[in-house]
Amino acid sequence: MALNHDLIGVESEPVEKSWTSKDTLLYAVGVGAGLDDPTAELAFTTENSAGVEQRVLPTFAVLASQGGRRSTELGDFDTAMLVHAEQGFELHRPLAPAGTVRITSTVTGMYDKGSAALVVIESRAVDPESGDPVITSRSSVFIRGEGGFGGSRGPASDWKAPERSPDHQVTYRTRPEQALLYRLSGDRNPLHSDPVFAARAGFPRPILHGLCTYGFTGRALLHTLADSDPARFAAMSARFSAPVFPGESLTVSMWVDGDTALFRTAKDDGTIVIDRGTARFRP
Template sequence: MAIFQGLVGQTAGPLRRSWTESDAMLYALGVGAGQQDPMRELAWTTNNTEGVVQQVLPTFGIVLAQFGAFDEQLGDYDPALLLHGEQEIVVHRPVPVRGSISVLRTVTDVFDKGSGALVVSRWDAVDEESGKPLASTTSSVFVRGEGGFGGARGPSVSWEPPARPPDAEPRFTTAVDQALLYRLTGDHNPLHTDPVFAARGGFDRPILHGLCTYGITCRLLVNEFCGGDANLVRRMSGRFSAPVWPGEELVVSAWLTAPGEVAFRTANADGSVVLDRGAFGFARPSG
């Protein structure tokens, strides 16, 4: 079996990753910042606007940690059969507009789901200048056809949104070329650009990156609950539940459940949930 429990505990790295102000701005553009109104969200899309200090969207930390440093696969399988399961990022301190990090990847779990294997990995990024943790991100991927090896199925988590109308419901229409732009941030998976590769995965055309939907959702939540201050974000998690096609509208239903805590789910315009079991944590603005 190509995916097996012996992966658990394996590490890679530490490896070094650096970025500039332009990389951070490109990421923001990739998740739609300024697309609806170029004069909004200038803290994420410019670095020379009078009276505006450049910030970095926290989900850029996922790109820095997971892409560009680790290219090896975890086993011998068809990458077209791999689906993104869940994603979480914990932000230990705001991501600076430029810098370098040291990243260590650890495979934390491999679960046997019968029809496939679920591989869970964590990336820990340390700021090289200060030596302090910057961000930790955890991702699970489901590899179809690689189950049945007799491993544990893993925990089962139930999740329901609050039984009341959302406190906020921001929406954003993705561009038809959203995937082509987002891939420039470092996620070059051909599932999102190559029709032949997408067909091998069972899709009639390339789909939008799940992490693009994730970043768009984060951006909308920062605007709704943090007053546009990305430095207030502490963590975000969610489960990918359906594909998004470039050009589709996304609607985020968000419920404030406690001070600094939001439950959310993201759906497309017809109501199909694409990002589920969402949790968003932030420090409340002062004053």
């Protein structure tokens, strides 16, 4: 088994991706919108409420910009050993409830972490008619058993939580069936539904999608720091640091400095599940 290092720096062929109003509504429900109060987030969960225009959660940008590279192109390895490590995106304009983008992706690095490899991919989603940028997405995957090839370990992060209490904390609970709902947005990885596959990866039961936890976190940032206005949400990035099991609660801690916020997300027992988070907002 080996990674395909020849992919580094090679842009993928462009692909078009479309989504519908139903897709963005289903995504919102999949990341907990309306869970405790079905009337609280109608702009994201309905398309026909009186006096309410449908809007899109900013973190849907990650799904909208996927499609340029498949994990199977990265090399020959056991997909049960692959986990999402980091995710970031920049929104160049708010997303429409239904739309189409043209996506290209480039593997920007394959880093040797000793017992594992870290693969970093940047995707660009543009308007297929004008060519104007819509989303820039950066993600990395951690592949156990694929390190030791003698490459660079990659750049180090200088992120550090402020030495003061968070300016805001928001807690959301997830449902026991949250992963079954979220997977309907497109990620059918059996790690999140099949107990046998989850056991192969070393988990006692299926875990929640990292991007579902990311979506819960994004909702907390949106409603707390951007007045629930997606047009003010410019960018978000973070590292996945521990698994979440469906049914667990998530607390998002935020430290604000002007138009930027640092954040992290933890479970009730204090385990940090999303770390080194940075978000940026427009006035």
